[in-house]
Amino acid sequence: MDSDGILGGGVGVIILILFLVMLMGGGSLFGGGANSAALQGMATRADVNDVITSQNIENAIVNTNNNISSQFATQNLATMNNFAQVQAAIAALSAQQSSCCCDVKNTILADGQLTRNMLQEQTIQALRDKLADKDKEILVAQLAASQVAQTTQLENYIETKLAALEPAA
Numbered sequence: 001m002d003s004d005g006i007l008g009g010g011v012g013v014i015i016l017i018l019f020l021v022m023l024m025g026g027g028s029l030f031g032g033g034a035n036s037a038a039l040q041g042m043a044t045r046a047d048v049n050d051v052i053t054s055q056n057i058e059n060a061i062v063n064t065n066n067n068i069s070s071q072f073a074t075q076n077l078a079t080m081n082n083f084a085q086v087q088a089a090i091a092a093l094s095a096q097q098s099s100c101c102c103d104v105k106n107t108i109l110a111d112g113q114l115t116r117n118m119l120q121e122q123t124i125q126a127l128r129d130k131l132a133d134k135d136k137e138i139l140v141a142q143l144a145a146s147q148v149a150q151t152t153q154l155e156n157y158i159e160t161k162l163a164a165l166e167p168a169a
Helices: 010-026 047-164
Strands: none
Touching: none
């Protein structure tokens, strides 16, 4: 039995060295040495640093985008609140104008009614005054007629008494 070891002495060591050289890029047994598919998955510090930097840039862009979106949402909410306040103010002014309009209308109607009542009262008073004047005229005429009748009656009485006193001729 040979005691050359597991790899068979000198030939095995040479095969192992050739295999490692090919694997490390000295040959093209596994697809081109350092650029081989077996070594493609291995990353260097620069590769890892590039990936981390890219991830940081991506995160910064996402954060900036989120901040801008948040600012726009906040601005939009503030704008909507301002519009709501403007609409509420317009509604309040509309209600105030409506109330004012109704107050003016009611005042005009009340003044009109007072004017009509005043004219009616003045007309009624004028008619009462005319009626009172006519009543006075009638009373004066009745008194005058009464005095004329009384005077005529007295004259007739006196004439009859004087005629009775006179000698018959």
